[in-house]
Amino acid sequence: MATPSPVTQAGPRVVTSREFRDVIGRFATGVTVITTVRDGIRYGSTASAVSSLTDDPPMLLTCLNRNSATAAAVRDSGAFAVNVLAEDHVDLATRFASRVPDKYDGVPTETASNGSPLLVGAIAHLICRVAEQVEAGTHYVFLAHVEEATSYPGHPLAYFRGRFGRMQTAPEASVLREVRARALDAGSDLEEIIDTGRWAEQLGVEANVIHRALVALADEGLIRRDKGNYLIAPVPDSIIDEVYKAKLAIEIGVAEQTVGKVTSGQKARLRELMEDTIGFVQNGRFTDPEGWVRANERFHEYMVELAGSAILLDTYRRLGLPGLNLRALDRGSYASSSLLDDHLELVEGYETGDVARVVAALRNHAQRPLEMRRQDQLRRGANAGMA
Incomplete structure (x- = not known):
C-alpha cells in the first residue's frame, strides 16, 4: 500500500484591508453622531461603530478614529452623547462625516446634562461618561456608562456597503x-x-x-x-388614550418647569391663544371643528414651547394630536364647556403662578376627548333607537 504524500500545512492567509472592508460592509448598522464639548468648543463625528455592552450597569462602546478631533475631545473631556439618526438624516450623517469648518452651522441643537450637544430630530439620545479607553489599531475604543437614555418616534438611518439609506421595512x-x-x-x-x-x-x-x-x-x-x-377606520379608544397619556406627561413636565417663571408677555400670549379657541364654539356646538383643532393646537404647542426645548416641542408634534383630535371628535360633536373651562383654568394658573392649579387643569383636560366621543356614541345610539 502506497504511503500518501505529506500535505504541506500553509499558514493562515492574511486578510487584506480591502477584503475586510468589503465583507464587513455587508453588515448593516445604524448611524449615529457622537457629540461632545471641550473648552467650550463643540465636536461631532458620524459613527456606525456603536454597540451596547451591558445592561446592568447600562454601558455601551463606540469606536472613533484616533486622528479625529472628536476622538481627542472625547478622550480629554471624558463625556459624550450618542445621537441616533432618523432615516431622513442622510445630509446630517454626511455633514458630520466631513471636514467642514463648522459642522453645527444651521443644525438645531440642545445641551445635554454633561454639556454635549444633542441633535434635534434624532430618534434617540444617550448621555455617556467614559469608563475606560482602549487603543486598537487606528481607533480609540471608548467604554462608557450610559447616564441618561431617551427615545422618540421614528425609523433609523442605516449604513450598508458604504452608503446611507433606510431600512427596507421602514x-x-x-x-x-x-x-x-x-x-x-x-x-x-x-x-x-x-x-x-x-x-x-x-x-x-x-x-x-x-x-x-x-x-x-x-x-x-x-x-x-x-x-x-x-x-x-375609526381610531381605537386605546390608541387615543395612549397618545393623551403621552401628551399629559409632556404638558405636566412643562408646567412644573415654567409656571411662575414666564414673562408677562408670555402670559398675555397664552391668554390670547386661549381666547382664539372660544370663537369656534357657539350654542354648545363646534361651528368649525377643523378650525377649533388648529386653534387648540396653537394654544397647547405654545405652552410646550415655553419650556424652551426644541426637542421637547418636536416630540410633542410627533404625537399627531391635531389629526387625532379630529378623529376623536365627530364632525357634528357637541362642544363640552369643560374644554373651554380647562383652558381658562390653565391660563389663570399661569397668571397666578399656581402650578397645582395648572396641573389639575391639564389632568382634567386630558379626559375630555374620550368623554366627548363616548357621549357622541351614546347620542348616535339613542337616535338610531328612535329611528
Whole structure:
C-alpha cells in the first residue's frame, strides 16, 4: 500500500484591508453622531461603530478614529452623547462625516446634562461618561456608562456597503408623516378604502412607498387591512388614550418647569391663544371643528414651547394630536364647556403662578376627548333607537 504524500500545512492567509472592508460592509448598522464639548468648543463625528455592552450597569462602546478631533475631545473631556439618526438624516450623517469648518452651522441643537450637544430630530439620545479607553489599531475604543437614555418616534438611518439609506421595512419618514396625517385627518367614523395609487400620484412617490407607510400605520392600529385593501377606520379608544397619556406627561413636565417663571408677555400670549379657541364654539356646538383643532393646537404647542426645548416641542408634534383630535371628535360633536373651562383654568394658573392649579387643569383636560366621543356614541345610539 502506497504511503500518501505529506500535505504541506500553509499558514493562515492574511486578510487584506480591502477584503475586510468589503465583507464587513455587508453588515448593516445604524448611524449615529457622537457629540461632545471641550473648552467650550463643540465636536461631532458620524459613527456606525456603536454597540451596547451591558445592561446592568447600562454601558455601551463606540469606536472613533484616533486622528479625529472628536476622538481627542472625547478622550480629554471624558463625556459624550450618542445621537441616533432618523432615516431622513442622510445630509446630517454626511455633514458630520466631513471636514467642514463648522459642522453645527444651521443644525438645531440642545445641551445635554454633561454639556454635549444633542441633535434635534434624532430618534434617540444617550448621555455617556467614559469608563475606560482602549487603543486598537487606528481607533480609540471608548467604554462608557450610559447616564441618561431617551427615545422618540421614528425609523433609523442605516449604513450598508458604504452608503446611507433606510431600512427596507421602514417607510420614508416624510411619506409616513404625510400618510399618517391623511389617515388621521379623515375625521370619519365610516370606513373608507384607501386608493394607494391616487395617494402615490398626489405625493409624487411610488406606490410601494405608500404601501410601506400603510403597513406601518396598520401595525400602529390607525388603519385596518382587509382582503388586500387598506381602510381608514375609526381610531381605537386605546390608541387615543395612549397618545393623551403621552401628551399629559409632556404638558405636566412643562408646567412644573415654567409656571411662575414666564414673562408677562408670555402670559398675555397664552391668554390670547386661549381666547382664539372660544370663537369656534357657539350654542354648545363646534361651528368649525377643523378650525377649533388648529386653534387648540396653537394654544397647547405654545405652552410646550415655553419650556424652551426644541426637542421637547418636536416630540410633542410627533404625537399627531391635531389629526387625532379630529378623529376623536365627530364632525357634528357637541362642544363640552369643560374644554373651554380647562383652558381658562390653565391660563389663570399661569397668571397666578399656581402650578397645582395648572396641573389639575391639564389632568382634567386630558379626559375630555374620550368623554366627548363616548357621549357622541351614546347620542348616535339613542337616535338610531328612535329611528
